[in-house]
Amino acid sequence: xxxxxxxxxxxxxxxxxxxxxxxxxxxxxxxxxxxxxxxxxxxxxxxxxxxxxxxxxxxxxxxxxxxxxxxxxxxxxxxxxxxxxxxxxxxxxxxxxxxxxxxxxxxxxxxxx
Amino acid sequence: xxxxxxxxxxxxxxxxxxxxxxxxxxxxxxxxxxxxxxxxxxxxxxxxxxxxxxxxxxxxxxxxxxxxxxxxxxxxxxxxxxxxxxxxxxxxxxxxxxxxxxxxxxxxxxx
Numbered sequence: 001x002x003x004x005x006x007x008x009x010x011x012x013x014x015x016x017x018x019x020x021x022x023x024x025x026x027x028x029x030x031x032x033x034x035x036x037x038x039x040x041x042x043x044x045x046x047x048x049x050x051x052x053x054x055x056x057x058x059x060x061x062x063x064x065x066x067x068x069x070x071x072x073x074x075x076x077x078x079x080x081x082x083x084x085x086x087x088x089x090x091x092x093x094x095x096x097x098x099x100x101x102x103x104x105x106x107x108x109x110x111x112x113x
Numbered sequence: 114x115x116x117x118x119x120x121x122x123x124x125x126x127x128x129x130x131x132x133x134x135x136x137x138x139x140x141x142x143x144x145x146x147x148x149x150x151x152x153x154x155x156x157x158x159x160x161x162x163x164x165x166x167x168x169x170x171x172x173x174x175x176x177x178x179x180x181x182x183x184x185x186x187x188x189x190x191x192x193x194x195x196x197x198x199x200x201x202x203x204x205x206x207x208x209x210x211x212x213x214x215x216x217x218x219x220x221x222x223x224x
Contacts, residue, residue, distance in 0.1 A: 008153050032211050043117075043203050043215035044156075089155060093211055101213055105155040 008087070010108040019077040021107045023090035028071060030092040034101065035064060035075045038087045047075070047088075077109075085111045116140065117216035119204050124221045126198075134189045134219045136204035145187035146205040146213060149173060156203065162187055191221065198223045 013019045025033070031052040036044035050057045050064045050073075057064050063076040073090050087108050091101040117138040126132045136145065144163050148156040158171030162181040176195025181187050187206075191198045201220050205213040 008155070034212060036215075041201075041218070041220070043119075043205075043218050045215070046212055049212060100158075100161070101211070103156045 008106050008108060010110060012110045012112060013080050015080060015082060015111050015113050017080055019075075019080045019084070019109055019111075021075045021077075021088050021109065023073040023075075023104050023107075025071050025073060025090070025092050025104075027092060027094075027102070028068075029094055030102075032093050033064070033066060033073050034091045034093075035062075035073075036089045036091065036103075037084075038089065038106070040086075044089060080109075080111050082111050082113060085109055117204060117206055117214055119202075119216035119219050122217065122219060124219055126221070126223050128223055129193045130223075131190055131192050132198075132221065132223075134191065134202055134204075134221070136187045136189065136216060137185055138187075138204075138206045138214075138216075139185060140206055140208070140214065141184070142206035142208045142214070143184070144207045145181065146207075147171075147177070147179065147187070147189045148203040148205065150201045150203060150218075159189065159202075191223075 034049045035047040037047050038044040048059045048062050048064050050066050055066050061078045065074045087106045089106045090104045093101045120135045146161040147159040157173050159177050160179040162168035165184050168181050178190045199222050203218045204216040207213045
């Protein structure tokens with residue numbers, strides 16, 4: 001079936017810098033997207049979501065951008081902190097897919113002090 | 114305190130034994146899910162249940178079984194037929210919204 005995301009790459013950033021984590025999706029019909037954060041040994045935590053009728057959504061220190069033309073999703077973290085170190089997953093779904101999510105492979109973010 | 118609980122956090126079993134992982138939620142969610150995660154990998158769907166007394170296979174259901182007798186509970190049994198059972202197992206639930214809420218996970222080691 002169609003899949004979301006990339007194999008697990010690693011992004012290393014300096015504390016205080018901004019981070020940008022990218023995700024490519026292949027199902028052009030997907031209409032809802034979520035970013036999750038997973039710390040080592042724990043379950044994923046919801047960060048932010050966006051529907052396909054939007055191209056940008058902001059939360060606290062995080063922004064999700066959706067480019068439907070190129071089927072690309074990004075998560076921007078402002079002023080990255082050591083506590084942001086984790087694996088970040090994007091997930092996609094169709095509104096009529098019965099809550100089924102397709103997860104990408106994730107990106108490991110490492111924050112250097 | 115609402116949420117999803119999984120127990121135990123760590124589980125060790127000998128090869129050839131069946132083992133059941135617990136997942137309980139008090140969020141009143143209709144849907145529940147089981148995922149498997151291997152080191153450095155993403156989440157792969159094992160089984161899911163959209164409603165009590167009903168469940169469907171996910172992408173990697175072979176060697177696993179589930180039951181959904183109560184809305185709050187969705188136990189996963191890892192059978193001896195599962196060829197490579199050592200992994201991190203995550204349970205999730207969701208309501209009408211599309212977001213899935215995850216439990217803390219159970220790390221199963223089979224030797």
